Amino acid sequence: MHLSPASLEIIIEGEVVMDNIQDLPKAMCILFGLMYALHLNYPKTMKLTFQxxxxxxxxxxxxxLKPKLQTLKNQLAM
Known part of the structure; x- marks a missing residue:
């Protein structure tokens, strides 16, 4: 399956901080970089996803890894 979103934006605390990002992998790298540089915590509802x-x-x-993450990693390796 190939996803082709119309646009990608990074939104932090309800504000668009970057837009017109070319692809999802680049958006994820920028998001992780911003979270690290700004010392932001992962959102509670997505903490395990980000970890x-x-x-x-x-x-x-x-x-x-925490037990839940280790279980998911093991399941993906099968």
Whole structure:
């Protein structure tokens, strides 16, 4: 499946901070960079999603995963 969104924007605390981003991977990298540079916490409702992307997909941060993340990583490896 190929996704082709009309536009990509980064919104932090209800404000558009960047728009006209070319593709999703670039938007995710910019988002993680902004969150790191601005010392922002992950949104509570998406904390595990962001931790999974950071620790499993990007291989950044701690190597020891929380049980829920380790279970998901193991399921994806099957």
């Amino acid at each position: 999974f992307i950071q620790q499993v997909l990007l291989l950044l941060g701690h190597t020891d």
